[in-house]
Amino acid sequence: MMKKIKLTRANKSITLKALAPYYYQQRALGHSTQESGRLILKINSLPADKKASFSAEEIHLMRTTVNQLRNERLAKGEYTDAADDMLLKLF
Numbered sequence: 001m002m003k004k005i006k007l008t009r010a011n012k013s014i015t016l017k018a019l020a021p022y023y024y025q026q027r028a029l030g031h032s033t034q035e036s037g038r039l040i041l042k043i044n045s046l047p048a049d050k051k052a053s054f055s056a057e058e059i060h061l062m063r064t065t066v067n068q069l070r071n072e073r074l075a076k077g078e079y080t081d082a083a084d085d086m087l088l089k090l091f
Helices: 007-027 032-045 056-075 080-091
Strands: 002-007 050-055
Touching: 002 007, 002 056, 007 032, 007 056, 032 056, 050 056
Parallel strands: none
Antiparallel strands: 002 050
């Protein structure tokens, strides 16, 4: 099942910041990086403020990695801006 999501420029940036560490962690562990690599390329190529279709697996990966990034920021006492919260609500 596909779901259409509109990503703003800020949401694209946050999603890519969240996916990159996951991609490199999986690569370092010798795991497959096909799914995360394809998703990074897909998000990076999307024009801002346009709707795009994402599979349930892609949405799960985005939700998981953004939540992880947000929790890391909270643990460090850093501010999690409204874009983080807005992106989590999109999913």
